[in-house]
Amino acid sequence: MSADDQAFLDVLSSVPNDIRRYSNDVADYVDKHIEKAAGVLREALSSAQWIPESARPSPPPAPKPLLKSTMMPGTSMYMQVHSWVMRHKIWTTVIVFAVGGVTYHIIKRNRKHKKRRARRAGNGARLEVVVVAGSPSEPLTRSISLDLERRGFIVYVVCNTIEEEMQVQNESRSDIRPLMINIVDPSSAHASIDRFLIHLQTPHAAFQGARPHHLALRSLIIIPSLTYPSSPIATLSPSTLSDLLNTRLLNPILTIQTFLPLLTTPAASHSHSTPAKPSVLLLTPSIIPSLSPAFHSTESTIISGLTSFARVLSAELSPLDIPVTHLQLGNFDLSSFTPKNQLQTLHSQRAETLQWPEGARQAYGRNFTTLTSGRGVGSTFGRGSSLRELNDAVFDSMTSNKSGIVRVGQGARIYGFVGGWVPRGLVGWMMGVRSTGSMRTSGAGIVRSEEGSSRSISPGSSGLSDSEYIDLHGYSKSEDDS
Template sequence: MSADDQAFLDILSSVPNDIRKYSGEVADYVDSHLEKVSNTLREALSSSKWIPESARPRPPPPPPKSFQMSVAPTVLGQLQCWVLKHKVLTTIVVLAIGGVTYKVIRRKVNRKKRRAKRASNGARLEVVVIAGPASEPITRSISLDLERRGFIVYIVCNTIEEEMLVQNEARPDIKPLMIDIVDPESARASIERFKLHLQSPHAAFQGAKPHHLSLRSLILIPSPSYPSSPIATLSPSTLSDLLNTRLLTPILTTQTFLPLLHATPLPYPTHHSLPANAKQGEKPSVLLLTPSIISSLSPSFHLPESLITTALTSFTSVLTSELSPLNIPVTHLQLGTFDVSSFTHNKALVTTTQAQRAETLKWDDGSRQAYARNFVAVNSKGGGGVGAVGKGSSLRELNNAVFDAMVSGRAGTVRVGMGSRTYGFVGRWVPRSLVGWMMGVRRVGEPRGEFGRGGIFGESLGLGPSRSTSPGSASSGNVHGLGESEYVSVYQGDTLPEGDYPDGFRDEHDGYDGNGH
């Protein structure tokens, strides 16, 4: 069979289908018209008067009507339409309401009553031990605040000088606690004497009902001040001293107090009343306060602070895991910047650019050539320390956070102070190269632009080809903040204008060590 024959047969086979299709369409068309004609006739006959009523056909049923209910727009719908039309204004309103709500809630939290528990006769019952340098503004602020709230505050002292500083506060409920943590036997004996003191009955006044003291919290405050220097210029003795005073001291202090923390609440004689928290079996809390800005960013020339703070963070994590089964909460307070001008003379915290330049003159020629410009640039950004004059959060915020952490009974990490949360986010998510660039770090030999510290810095440091540094101008072994106090002229014979000197520089800084102290 040829292809033409096959095509003809296909056409013939499709003819019945086409006939069925077209016949169906014609039938539908005829039916629709016949139905219209029949309905018209039926309607006309049903309304004719000449046909008897019994013979009249019924009128056709009315066509179905589509039911549409007009619903008035609701308030929510109108609000949605308005929001879609005014997105910018809606965003401003939401931000304003959120800001006002945050302020109101924060004000209520700050006004919350924070007081220590007292006996029925008003006697103080709860004891707080603070292990931190007695001369630090943070230590003084926390101790004075806790004493005002009704606690008996003991500050751990290692030397006679520290004991005299505590006694100079002239507050009867802020007392020194002498503990030599370097000597384990002496430290153990001091803890036993302190334990017996807590177990002994006390009377607020003669004839009053005796009461007992209970340990509320142990607060560890390592010194928040650290030297800044390139790794190449840090001497082994400096690193050893920093590790001993900033890292080992808090660890050994905690180790010394652990037996007392385990034994609390202490057993008291049954014929004397117990403090309320002793009846409930509450355990004392452990607080560790460390700066967080430098450790979050890990910038150049801040190895000691970054290293020690990170190590203390790991120590807190391990201590939390060990003490959690014993129901002893451990809280790590990561501090931002606080205004400590009320506790420190302003001149003690002023670090000028001239002081930073003078510090670089103590380095050898190779270190000065490699690090001096970036060192001055990074340190001129502000340093990011805990203490500041005229800037930073109020110390009241820190005091409230310490009290809340003491009584909450929950372990964890708390960020408090200006910059603590922001710099934590920046250090976690912003690329490290961008952080360094923002702090003024540039490649050696790269021209400095708007954000740099070139030109005059290099000349004043003796880095340019036209200047040379005398061999006696560099003092090896002295590190920023820890070396021997000796003022080194920055301009090597040049005289600064009168306005470029810090206040009282000529009169009070004959022994200037380049650190602002």
């Protein structure tokens, strides 16, 4: 077979394929126009009024918008992402939570390994001074003082007595020094503050021949006592209330008032290595004040007063660019400073209960023992957070230059939420507080007998018998049955 014959056969073999392709194109063209005409006819008939509604065809469905044809070149990626998110909402939620968790973990790890050191002079001398106003025997005062000294601060602990000064000197740290201030005597306190200001403004040399430098007050840290007695309001004596209000509430307020002239006066205005305006930190417990449980009236009252005072102080010092930070503390592990004897604590609570009057012991004894023992508030705290978390929070609050409330420690946030949103009756029930029902008393009161008559009991009378009781609701048992 010649080459011409082969070419002729190839042309003949391609004819069916061409015919099929052309016929398909013609069919598609005809179908397209027929479908379009049918749609136009259907739309016209659906809107025709002369056709009965039952026989009138429904209008053709609206064509779906084509995203690819309507997307602008500059927003194509955004539209694709938006379309994918709308189609895969569950996967989008999972991805958002995963990315958020990883981000939070990375930020927390970076904050944990953040370098927290005080500023120093070029020759290594310490420049920043921190004043800690708290009892030297308190575990938090000792922990914060030692930590700030290790970070490069010069720490002055406010002392009111010679015994407290000896406790500070027994720490055997050259940069933890006592600062004697008699808060009760205003003239003596102002004289001590003036001498301390002169000390800050005097040039200091790290060693002989070194360049002199000036000290600057970095922060004032107020640490009231964190231990409060637990007792019913009925058994609190006036002397105990007066002593607690003076030592736990009035003493921190007077301390801040005494240091206010020093806070508003830059100790070294010509020094550019440290900020001129110091900060104020107030540390208070938060778990008991948030819950306000029974038998903790003194702690709840005093901490509420300090909280209100911190808000007012922040409002007054905010125009002066002096930040006031209120650290609300949770539970911390203080075993390294004050090992506790749980058995001895339980025995002391029972001994205190036996000293109450008979009526108070019958009314509050069972709930008090439950609330202050293994089933009560103390059992819900656990071991507590590490003191390193508190020390890091104190340093960050000192250097943040921002006012506000910082919750730190185990239970500080969760108990704040529980105290603010959970019903108080449920909180008391979870702590073990139960209704005492009908009470017996040997004190003065009105006793209703079984016949419904009432008689008065004087304080010197012998009391009630086993069959007599005081009905808290004001009616006798027979009246309740009727």
